[in-house]
Amino acid sequence: MILTLVxxxxxALFAGVFKRNKRLSIPVIVVIAIxxxxxAFTFMFLFGxxxxxxxxxxxxxHIGWFYFSFAGLTVVALCxxxxxxxxxxxxxxxxxxxxxxxxxxxxFLIVAxxxxxxxxxxxxxxxxxxxxxxxVFLIRGFIFYVPSIGVVLxxxxxxxxPLLALTLGCLIGWLISLLSSRIxxxxxxxxxxxxxxFLGAYLWAASRLNNYLTVLIDQGAxxxxxxxxxxxxxxxxxxxxxxxxxxxxxIFALFVIxxxxxxxxLLSASLVRLTASQRGAKKAVYRKKTMRQSxxxxxxxxxxxxxxxxxxxxxxxxxxxVIATIISTVILIVYPSIILDTLQQFTExxxxxxxxxxxxxxxxxxxxxxxxxxPSVSLEGKQLWILKSYPIYPHEILLIKAGLHMTVCGLxxxxxxxxxxxxLPVSGFLPILLILFMPAALTVMFALLGVAINLKFPRFDWxxxxxxxxxxxxxxxxxxxxxxxxxxxxxxxxxxSYFITIEFFLVLCCAVAIAASIALYFHLKNGExxxxxxx
Numbered sequence: 001m002i003l004t005l006v007x008x009x010x011x012a013l014f015a016g017v018f019k020r021n022k023r024l025s026i027p028v029i030v031v032i033a034i035x036x037x038x039x040a041f042t043f044m045f046l047f048g049x050x051x052x053x054x055x056x057x058x059x060x061x062h063i064g065w066f067y068f069s070f071a072g073l074t075v076v077a078l079c080x081x082x083x084x085x086x087x088x089x090x091x092x093x094x095x096x097x098x099x100x101x102x103x104x105x106x107x108f109l110i111v112a113x114x115x116x117x118x119x120x121x122x123x124x125x126x127x128x129x130x131x132x133x134x135x136v137f138l139i140r141g142f143i144f145y146v147p148s149i150g151v152v153l154x155x156x157x158x159x160x161x162p163l164l165a166l167t168l169g170c171l172i173g174w175l176i177s178l179l180s181s182r183i184x185x186x187x188x189x190x191x192x193x194x195x196x197x198f199l200g201a202y203l204w205a206a207s208r209l210n211n212y213l214t215v216l217i218d219q220g221a222x223x224x225x226x227x228x229x230x231x232x233x234x235x236x237x238x239x240x241x242x243x244x245x246x247x248x249x250x251i252f253a254l255f256v257i258x259x260x261x262x263x264x265x266l267l268s269a270s271l272v273r274l275t276a277s278q279r280g281a282k283k284a285v286y287r288k289k290t291m292r293q294s295x296x297x298x299x300x301x302x303x304x305x306x307x308x309x310x311x312x313x314x315x316x317x318x319x320x321x322v323i324a325t326i327i328s329t330v331i332l333i334v335y336p337s338i339i340l341d342t343l344q345q346f347t348e349x350x351x352x353x354x355x356x357x358x359x360x361x362x363x364x365x366x367x368x369x370x371x372x373x374x375p376s377v378s379l380e381g382k383q384l385w386i387l388k389s390y391p392i393y394p395h396e397i398l399l400i401k402a403g404l405h406m407t408v409c410g411l412x413x414x415x416x417x418x419x420x421x422x423x424l425p426v427s428g429f430l431p432i433l434l435i436l437f438m439p440a441a442l443t444v445m446f447a448l449l450g451v452a453i454n455l456k457f458p459r460f461d462w463x464x465x466x467x468x469x470x471x472x473x474x475x476x477x478x479x480x481x482x483x484x485x486x487x488x489x490x491x492x493x494x495x496x497s498y499f500i501t502i503e504f505f506l507v508l509c510c511a512v513a514i515a516a517s518i519a520l521y522f523h524l525k526n527g528e529x530x531x532x533x534x535x
Contacts, residue, residue: 035480040128047074048132052140058224059142065238066224067142068154071133072161072237073227075126079165080172082125083118086313086466087173090114091267101271108268115166115264122162130158149244156249157237160256164233167260174267296392297400304404307379308372314379317469321370325363325412329419336423343424353502356431359420360506363413363439368482370443373405373450374475377535378459378468384535394532395525398451402524405447413439434506441513448520450478455531 051071058067091114100110134154137143143151228235233255240249294302308314316323332339343358377398380387387397417435426432454474462468469475493505 043128044132047129051133051136063224065242068241069234069238073234075129075161076165079122079125080168084169084172087170107271111267126162147244150241153249154241163260164256167263170263300400313466314469318372321366322412325416329416332419356426360434360438367439367442368486370409371478373402373447374478375468375472376401377454381460398524402447402451410443438510441510444517445513453477
């Protein structure tokens with residue numbers, strides 16, 4: 001039974017990308033593979049560069065164990081943030097929990113099956129860090145400082161490290177589930193605020209990474225001593241590898257395995273209660289009110305907004321550009337010098353470019369990483385038949401889903417553009433027009449493009465909404481497609497920079513985005529009705 005549940009959960013994890021589908025052609029599979037490999041090698045190169053700058057200072061200071069401890073700590077931190085908000089929807093809010101609990105299946109087996117899928121994600125993230133850490137250790141020749149048994153133990157701790165990160169992530173996810181089950185009002189906004197708080201802390205720590213690396217190089221011995229006192233499992237991890245200590249490896253393994261088993265027991269004991277709990281649901285109390293009539297289109301748009309704001313995972317993963325826009329706008333209003341200094345750093349590389357044009361490029365790049373519309377069709381799930389029963393033409397339903405993207409992403413960009421015009425030293429009428437219209441044109445294009453791609457690669461068999469939002473093929477293609485478009489435009493301008501100005505190039509890009517939006521509009525209106533009706 002346990003093997004069956006593990007197989008089902010792992011299959012569900014990758015179903016959004018690798019599910020057999022007659023529309024999934026060989027070229028699409030090749031593009032996905034190229035994107036995945038390129039992304040993995042990019043992050044591995046970045047982590048390899050970081051480890052390469054640290055390894056000499058650690059071994060020369062005779063604290064080589066700290067190199068492996070630091071690599072392990074990096075794995076735990078990255079893996080923790082990668083799954084902390086997936087625990088609640090993956091384990092407690094999964095759509096098939098009621099069905100599984102009604103079957104003769106013990107809660108422990110259900111939890112083990114769920115955790116297997118999360119553990120696969122953890123191993124993928126840890127590989128991106130540990131492979132470059134080991135390669136730097138090997139290439140720089142420091143492998144000769146470590147006994148052979150230490151190299152073997154390195155692979156042993158690599159297998160155990162994701163369990164430690166998963167335990168911490170499950171603990172926070174379990175506490176969040178307990179908290180949400182006791183909230184009677186504003187549950188969604190509370191969860192969203194908590195999620196944004198974690199995301200903000202992560203981004204703040206990432207922004208100060210260079211400062212941390214400098215401190216590590218200068219004060220590595222002092223920090224190693226602090227880590228030895230405060231984090232014994234991470235300390236014994238490093239000692240096990242550097243000295244080949246079997247005892248330290250056993251201590252590290254106990255620190256990892258025992259809390260993991262306890263956490264599995266807690267999750268199993270809480271699964272039934274938290275799944276069936278309705279304490280967080282607001283009781284419906286009838287109050288006599290005047291009924292207001294609205295059109296079916298307005299009702300559908302309200303439904304789309306309600307779904308968007310009710311899923312913190314949807315907000316965080318599909319509208320990162322919106323969050324970045326709002327934060328940047330607030331900083332620009334309160335502390336404009338921070339944004340000005342950042343933009344002026346770019347003008348040093350392009351002295352002939354006006355700061356207003358830099359703002360246009362920045363806002364356009366932010367617009368390209370929003371993919372609110374990409375999973376919008378898939379999120380209908382098994383309730384798709386309700387949507388299809390609306391007295392609305394199919395293309396209007398699709399355009400309303402695109403309208404959600406335009407509203408959620410377009411209004412913050414428009415506000416940011418207006419603030420840029422009044423706060424930044426923007427000179428000339430053309431940069432002002434581009435600040436207002438370029439991000440808007442890209443937002444409309446990506447809104448329509450996301451819906452069109454989701455129609456080609458829908459996914460309705462999801463267990464929880466995390467899967468179509470984070471793992472759905474349409475979301476992946478739209479996100480990386482936007483990044484790819486920005487990179488392609490950068491390369492094209494680099495080739496044409498000797499012949500045209502950047503202002504004229506941006507005007508051309510804006511015109512192309514508008515033309516593409518018009519083409520996508522008619523494509524959704526005339527060409528996708530049959531596909532939607534056959535879903």
